[in-house]
Amino acid sequence: MVYYHSIMKIGIPRAGLYYQFFPLWDTFFKELGFEVVYSPPTNASLLKKGLEYAHSDICFPMKVNFGHVYWLKDKVDVLFVPRFISLEEKKYMCPKFMGLPDMLKASISNLPPLLDVNFNIRKKPFIRSWIEVGKRLRVSANKVKKALVKAEISQKSYQWNNLNGGDGLKIGIVARPYIIYDKYVSAELIDRLKEKGMNILTADNLIPEIINKEIAILKKPIYFDFGEKNVGTALHFLNSGEVDGFLYLISFECGPDSLLKEIIDDRARTSDIPYTTLVLDEHTEIAGILTRVEAFLDMIEYKSKTKFNL
Amino acid sequence: MIKVSVPNMNVVPIVVKPVFEELGYEFIAPPKMSRKTIEEGAKYAPEFACFPLKAVLGDFILASRKGAEYLVIFGGTGPCRFGWYGSTLQIILKNLGIPAKVFVLDFPTEKWARDTFSILGINGSSVKKLIHSGLIALKKLRLIELAQELARKIRPFEVKIGESDKTLQKIYKIVDNENSFIRLMKMKNEIKLMFEGINKNSNHELIRIGLVGELYMCLQEELNMWTESKLGKLGAFVDRSAIGLWKYVTGDIGLNFAHRRAKRIAYPWLKWHAGGESIYSIGYSLIFERKGYDGVVHISPLGCMPEIVAQTIMEKCVNIPILNLVFDEHTGETGVNTRLEAFCDLLKLRKE
Ligand code: SF4
Numbered sequence: 001m002v003y004y005h006s007i008m009k010i011g012i013p014r015a016g017l018y019y020q021f022f023p024l025w026d027t028f029f030k031e032l033g034f035e036v037v038y039s040p041p042t043n044a045s046l047l048k049k050g051l052e053y054a055h056s057d058i059c060f061p062m063k064v065n066f067g068h069v070y071w072l073k074d075k076v077d078v079l080f081v082p083r084f085i086s087l088e089e090k091k092y093m094c095p096k097f098m099g100l101p102d103m104l105k106a107s108i109s110n111l112p113p114l115l116d117v118n119f120n121i122r123k124k125p126f127i128r129s130w131i132e133v134g135k136r137l138r139v140s141a142n143k144v145k146k147a148l149v150k151a152e153i154s155q156k157s158y159q160w161n162n163l164n165g166g167d168g169l170k171i172g173i174v175a176r177p178y179i180i181y182d183k184y185v186s187a188e189l190i191d192r193l194k195e196k197g198m199n200i201l202t203a204d205n206l207i208p209e210i211i212n213k214e215i216a217i218l219k220k221p222i223y224f225d226f227g228e229k230n231v232g233t234a235l236h237f238l239n240s241g242e243v244d245g246f247l248y249l250i251s252f253e254c255g256p257d258s259l260l261k262e263i264i265d266d267r268a269r270t271s272d273i274p275y276t277t278l279v280l281d282e283h284t285e286i287a288g289i290l291t292r293v294e295a296f297l298d299m300i301e302y303k304s305k306t307k308f309n310l
Numbered sequence: 311m312i313k314v315s316v317p318n319m320n321v322v323p324i325v326v327k328p329v330f331e332e333l334g335y336e337f338i339a340p341p342k343m344s345r346k347t348i349e350e351g352a353k354y355a356p357e358f359a360c361f362p363l364k365a366v367l368g369d370f371i372l373a374s375r376k377g378a379e380y381l382v383i384f385g386g387t388g389p390c391r392f393g394w395y396g397s398t399l400q401i402i403l404k405n406l407g408i409p410a411k412v413f414v415l416d417f418p419t420e421k422w423a424r425d426t427f428s429i430l431g432i433n434g435s436s437v438k439k440l441i442h443s444g445l446i447a448l449k450k451l452r453l454i455e456l457a458q459e460l461a462r463k464i465r466p467f468e469v470k471i472g473e474s475d476k477t478l479q480k481i482y483k484i485v486d487n488e489n490s491f492i493r494l495m496k497m498k499n500e501i502k503l504m505f506e507g508i509n510k511n512s513n514h515e516l517i518r519i520g521l522v523g524e525l526y527m528c529l530q531e532e533l534n535m536w537t538e539s540k541l542g543k544l545g546a547f548v549d550r551s552a553i554g555l556w557k558y559v560t561g562d563i564g565l566n567f568a569h570r571r572a573k574r575i576a577y578p579w580l581k582w583h584a585g586g587e588s589i590y591s592i593g594y595s596l597i598f599e600r601k602g603y604d605g606v607v608h609i610s611p612l613g614c615m616p617e618i619v620a621q622t623i624m625e626k627c628v629n630i631p632i633l634n635l636v637f638d639e640h641t642g643e644t645g646v647n648t649r650l651e652a653f654c655d656l657l658k659l660r661k662e
Pocket residue numbers: 059060061062094095096097176251253254255256257
């Protein structure tokens with residue numbers, strides 16, 4: 001084992017569930033005294049490496065993920081790429097996350113050791129996974145527990161999407177965290193719309209009770225992680241009229257979203273909240289996305305004007 | 311009588327028919343899968359849905375046109391998309407104005423299980439019938455899988471090309487029409503004799519190919535363009551021990567030792583079974599390599615999540631040639647033929 005002492009550098013790819021757990025991970029490793037190295041925000045050259053090393057049929061976010069790992073591989077002593085199996089009771093992550101560490105090992109040579117600990121809440125609480133992470137880093141369980149308390153506080157208090165509260169249009173955006181908060185992947189949509197004075201609402205601005213209420217109408221519970229959150233948010237937007245319109249961003253080749261979209265489409269047929277889906281992949285031109293978003297906004301404005309005139 | 315149907319999945323309609331009939335339903339076999347099925351399905355399914363969903367949708371649309379009122383499909387709770395097929399199909403059919411109800415055999419909650427049984431009319435008094443018909447169904451499955459196994463062995467040697475396929479079709483019919491358990495028990499020898507009657511020439515060298523991949527695509531010949539049978543006719547012995555319905559049923563509950571072994575062998579490369587057949591695709595490919603096989607054919611539908619994981623890893627860890635065949639509704643048969651021929655030529659060359 002190469003694990004020496006506390007100034008060891010831990011690499012965290014700025015991809016995947018970084019966009020869900022970044023505050024927790026950051027605090028956790030820093031509390032334990034490690035140096036944390038992040039890959040830079042996604043950019044074209046990083047993506048290029050991802051495209052080179054990842055399977056050509058895999059989804060866009062995974063290709064991005066490969067690019068980040070490639071960037072980090074020679075700069076750190078160990079890479080934090082856990083195996084996410086299940087984040088919520090009775091749910092599963094997508095199979096690609098389950099196989100991510102193994103895929104990386106098979107595709108990129110000369111990787112530093114991976115902290116590929118299983119995170120599977122169906123089998124054991126996360127704290128046990130963290131203790132295992134600690135064990136591999138030669139840190140005692142006690143220290144891990146202490147660090148985790150602080151880490152959880154920063155996770156809870158982190159604001160993923162700040163509301164700006166003006167009286168511009170209210171636009172909802174529904175997407176998986178690594179799509180919506182990765183500025184490169186989402187063509188900086190949130191920032192661009194905010195600049196125009198619009199209010200952006202994401203799933204992170206809704207309290208769980210709202211989402212759960214919407215989800216209750218489904219006969220069979222959705223078993224994909226993020227599935228209920230996204231579908232629930234979309235249904236809430238469609239049912240409550242809290243937004244003037246919303247965008248659903250999905251990745252080309254995203255398995256779960258390709259099916260979950262049907263639920264949203266189905267409800268949207270009988271709702272008059274404007275809604276559109278943007279399918280993103282490595283070939284999407286930003287200009288193309290922006291044109292579509294503009295057309296969508298025009299439609300909303302046209303609609304709300306006619307509404308006011310009535 | 312209420313009319314039920316199930317999707318085509320190799321011989322599933324033949325196998326489950328006695329069970330539904332015993333429960334007092336009229337069983338409507340879905341039309342044999344064809345271009346039409348695929349086109350209907352692809353037209354109305356979500357664009358990025360996996361290919362099996364499109365094919366099943368096609369089956370359901372055609373079956374409902376034949377009058378089916380209940381469309382039965384298995385469920386599941388992940389990790390892959392299959393468990394969500396039922397819900398998606400129901401939404402699509404509803405929006406097409408098709409009144410048929412998608413019935414998911416699925417037990418996520420206790421209440422769900424109770425409802426399922428009561429809707430299907432399963433209660434104390436029908437349990438005996440159910441067991442009886444279940445045994446018939448299993449027997450039929452075993453007989454058919456035996457016949458398929460024999461066909462795989464004989465195909466590379468047949469004098470008149472295509473004869474084992476014809477025999478196989480004949481056997482499907484016979485098994486489908488036979489409902490007496492006693493006579494089914496005696497059928498094994500009959501099937502063996504039928505295959506022994508095929509003229510063989512034994513003097514040419516075999517190449518041996520292992521077949522792995524996503525279950526449905528491997529079994530549904532019309533979707534994989536008869537890969538298995540074509541490989542046989544090209545002079546290859548195809549080992550399909552990695553995939554089969556019986557294997558699926560027993561493997562799923564951990565009763566299949568070969569499956570367990572494959573999992574163990576794949577473990578250093580994939581430390582968690584990522585759904586579908588991912589870990590088995592890797593494990594069996596490694597087993598085939600150890601057995602000295604000449605190559606592996608990997609079949610999957612476009613965008614299949616577990617199989618992409620498997621493919622990525624197999625590229626690294628399997629040291630015999632792999633042919634990846636990825637299918638969707640646009641795949642053309644000639645392209646597949648060319649690739650199969652080229653692959654067999656390559657393997658033959660390597661052998662010399
Ligand atoms: S959930 Fe979708 S986008 Fe995320 S890794 Fe899986 S397929 Fe890719």
